[in-house]
Amino acid sequence: MYGYDSFDEMNATPVSKRYTPEGYKEYQERIEKRKRGEYVPDSFVINIVRKDGKIRQLEVHRKEVRWNGKPQTQVLYQDITPQKEMEDR
Numbered sequence: 001m002y003g004y005d006s007f008d009e010m011n012a013t014p015v016s017k018r019y020t021p022e023g024y025k026e027y028q029e030r031i032e033k034r035k036r037g038e039y040v041p042d043s044f045v046i047n048i049v050r051k052d053g054k055i056r057q058l059e060v061h062r063k064e065v066r067w068n069g070k071p072q073t074q075v076l077y078q079d080i081t082p083q084k085e086m087e088d089r
């Protein structure tokens with residue numbers, strides 16, 4: 001979805017560069033709310049910037065799970081850009 005050649009290449013790119021400016025602000029707000037124990041929806045839409053500079057809209061579904069007895073987070077992403085483009089026509 002992000003267009004990087006490897007996971008390492010994507011990780012080497014700052015998170016702030018992988019979101020639109022507004023999307024990065026929303027990302028930071030979600031993190032802060034979680035830290036304070038405030039409610040954050042399990043499903044939401046984010047705007048990302050691919051390696052090639054194209055902006056995509058992703059639907060995110062996030063769920064807390066236990067893996068080997070430890071709390072983890074499972075996150076599923078679905079690119080909804082084509083649907084959003086059709087809606088905007």
